[in-house]
Amino acid sequence: MKGLVLEKQDKIENNPLKLMDIEDLVPGKNQVKVKVKYCGICRTDLHTIEGDIPLKKSPIIVGHEIVGMVDEIGENVKSFKKGDLVGISWFNGSCGKCKFCKKGKTNFCPEIKLTGWNVDGGYAEYTLVDEDAAFNLNGIKKLDLTCLAPILCPGIAGYNTFKLLEAPKNMAIGLIGFGPTAYYVLKVAKYFGNKVYVSSRSEYHRNEALRNGADFVGNIYEEKPPFKLDGAIIFPPAGDLVEIVLESMEPDGILVLSGITMSKIIIENYHENLWGRTIKTLYHINKKEGEEFLKLVENLNLDIEIELFKLENAVEGLKKLKNGKLKGMNGVIEI
Ligand SMILES: [Zn+2]
Ligand SMILES: [Zn+2]
Structure with missing residues (x-):
């Protein structure tokens, strides 16, 4: 599969993202493999790429506003099947056992997985997510799929x-x-x-x-x-x-x-x-609140303007984001 890989943090003007062939992903236990259709371009990606925040994994594929289809399910997955429309946000999974997870405060889990920061994200053809962290988007009817990407992060x-x-x-x-x-x-x-x-x-x-x-x-x-x-x-x-x-x-x-x-x-x-x-x-994001928001979102009369980019042109989108030049404030990669 193809992915845009960050090997070394650098200013976006120096094109630090390289389009590479990467080994195919295999979903682990309780994980789903997602064929990415859209991935939003976010200021946090820019912070990760340019070194404003430290790298937690290197090399890394950034991107955490992912809309795609379930391509394959791992062992023990119960809530998704192949072909389901799925959303992945900044939260990619937690241990499920610690005191924070038990209280429902998964955003404080010391083993929290964060999409595009300590696990690979969505600037690629495929990505992985824990079943418990993925959003089932099958119920969304009124909103266009391109608009769902920003809903998953800024939303x-x-x-x-x-x-x-x-x-x-x-x-x-x-x-x-x-x-x-x-x-x-x-x-x-x-x-x-x-x-x-x-x-x-x-x-x-x-x-x-x-x-x-x-x-x-x-x-x-x-x-x-x-x-x-x-x-x-x-x-x-x-x-x-x-x-x-x-x-x-x-x-x-x-x-x-x-x-x-x-x-x-x-x-x-x-x-x-x-x-x-x-x-x-705000300390990361919590799945429970994400689900509440996705139930509410179609009642909010949202008017989301998007500028689309191809995967190989993501850097152009990131530069426009940095310079405040994105049409309608939302850049989205179409894969
Ligand atoms: Zn974001
Ligand atoms: Zn935990």
Whole structure:
């Protein structure tokens, strides 16, 4: 099979991904082998490729927004059969035995497998996933298959992030930064009747937020939101935003940091800005919340614009992502 392999982390401009022939995959016990049809291009792939996060496996095939067909099932697989439509996200499997797995907090499992980080992902013709980590997409009827790829990462991650706000309804929520993940949080937050403020430095993104249902938009670096926030999510890896956002929160507010990396966080005024408030971080994603989101997703009136790339042109898509040039914010590889 063919796959795009990262052997050494490097800037995307230096084309560090090489298209190679790789030995065919054989599904292990409780695993399914998936023929990849689509794989989303994500900023986390770029972080992995360029060395912003350390490599957990080398060489590695990145890509964790995978839509495909079950091609072969391994020993003991019960919930999938050949030909099923299947989705694979960042979560690729966990031990099932540790205290976190037993509590349903599989995202904290010390043996967690992460697609395209410590196991090979979807920039290839085939990939493997644990049965328990794969999503059965047979029930999705209204959405186009190309759109399902981003739903599996920014969509599910966004929903996991939203849940960290402790399922607010009819509250005031701030979304700081407006990329693909924030788009899904906005849709979910509005679906549950919340008032949503979106901050972005980009006029284009502020307009996109308004078009997709935000009640107020602005740039929190320049002026405060027009109301106090019960919950807020910071998407960019900019630690300096933390105290700026906390200043605009109610004293019992929950602030969620959704990034996988973050620059230095300094809180100078504990009494005014932190006391009483809670700061949480999104730590990988949980299968249970992913399934909840996939049940909800067809009710959200999503309008997902996609730019398609061939596998051999994935680097072009990654460069466009890096430079903010992707049409509709979502690049997808078609295989
Ligand atoms: Zn992703
Ligand atoms: Zn575990």
